[in-house]
Amino acid sequence: xxxxxxxxxxxxxxxxxxxxxxxxxxxxxxxxxxxxxxxxxxxxxxxxxxxxxxxxxxxxxxxxxxxx
Numbered sequence: 001x002x003x004x005x006x007x008x009x010x011x012x013x014x015x016x017x018x019x020x021x022x023x024x025x026x027x028x029x030x031x032x033x034x035x036x037x038x039x040x041x042x043x044x045x046x047x048x049x050x051x052x053x054x055x056x057x058x059x060x061x062x063x064x065x066x067x068x
Contacts, residue, residue, distance in 0.1 A: 004056050011063065013038070015056070026052065028059055039063055 027037040
């Protein structure tokens with residue numbers, strides 16, 4: 001997980017972990033902009049610990065591929 005967070009920081013991204021409507025949410029923001037995420041995903045209830053690393057890795061790979 002630490003390497004994924006470092007990778008996000010190197011790409012100039014900030015990571016937000018929150019919960020909305022009982023669902024965990026991961027959001028990636030560019031720089032200081034905390035209004036419009038460049039990528040986000042929600043996880044199923046009770047799955048956060050099991051899937052957060054895979055989901056975060058997928059978001060970062062997608063950003064790298066598409067240059068967002």
